[in-house]
Amino acid sequence: MSASSVSEPHLATKVMISMTHVEKWYGAFKALSDINLSVRQGERIVLCGPSGSGKSTLIRCINHLEAYQKGRIHVGGILLTDASSTINSIRREVGMVFQQFNLFPHLTVMQNCMLAPMRSLGLGKAEAATTARKYLDRVRILEQAEKYPAQLSGGQQQRVAIARALCMRPRVMLFDEPTSALDPEMVKEVLDTMIGLAEDGMTMICVTHEMGFARQVADRVIFMASGSIVEEAPPAQFFSNPTHERTKKFLGDILRKH
């Protein structure tokens, strides 16, 4: 780890997320086993692996959309417990973007972006509106601010969802297959937005099978299978020299599909 921080000068040494020996069970089914992961401030992680390998579960544990049963998760130095005050303070620092966008259908784009800053951070209306405009502009969708989600294309909705998360000024962004539900012609606009975020130094964990994106922005690619981290490496090494059989097979499948 120290070796890579020398080669990647944009990375601070401050640890933003750490997971140690994390285990997650759904009833009798073990969805995560012995997860150890440390993400430094500004680091971009791409998480990939076959369907059902636990990628969503892993990132959903970080903002406690799923509870974990063993091990420890620290976010920004705070230990993530089951206490709702702790959970809420961590959720205010961690933005999440979902595969299905999950915009609120009864609120305009602008209202979608203002709701949580006002209700969760206690911002005033004017300040929340200024913040919303800033981030809507940043994802280049400000001109749609008064529309409702159903009036936007999938790509536009996902960019709004990114802006909505950014309006909380999070220190970490989690992406769960943000382009998987999109028509192919809309994937690029969302990826470009994410690349822009990465260039601005956002700490990101992205579950995605967009390997071009991984090559371009990831500091590390992590491969999961059956609830475990199987392999992690910088993208160049990950793609050209995967060490594990399952990684090789997975990469082969991905390349055939794309």
Next chain:
Amino acid sequence: MNYTLDFGPVIDALPSLLAGCLGTIGLAIGGMVLAIVIGIGGVILRDSRIRQIRWLVLAFVEIIRNTPFLVQIFFIYFALPLAGLRLDPTPTAIIALGINGGAYAIEIIRGGVQSINRGQIEAGLALGLRKAQVFRLIVLKPALRAIFPSLASQFVLLTLTTSVASAISAYELTSVGQRVESESFRSFEVFGTMTLFYLIISWLLMRVFGMITTRYFSYPVK
């Protein structure tokens, strides 16, 4: 048939019949407001962390939905005084209508809440909103929108059920009409006029629900 129509007594009684209509509308509005409050509150409590509270809501819904309204209104009218609370017929009728409509509203609104995609709730939680905020700000409106037609027809039913309140002599159209009929013996004319008035009240109510739909629930969906 040798019956000659004579609307004279009805026309003479028109002011009190119209006042009866206002009484009916008052009972209906009071009952609906209470039913909405019980409905939304019941939906929240039905998912309470405390098991006894969940059971209480469940028992309430089952009891109300499986007993006649007439019995309920008598029970409240005669049971409340035993508990030291003596209420006039009209407030009693509103409480009975609200309780009865509320039990149905719990089940209807619950259906709407369950129709909301889990992802909506997760998005709200991930933004740092508390569970109660997520319910109030994110779930409630789309849930009400989804079931509003069912809720509206339940409320039309509630409005027509106000006539049962004549059994405890609450002031409303049916009790006024019965009095007019018993004084004039013009049964056909009186009940015919009442039928027309009830139709108009129902129609007005549906207009209001239509306006609420346009005003509050007309955001576009896919």
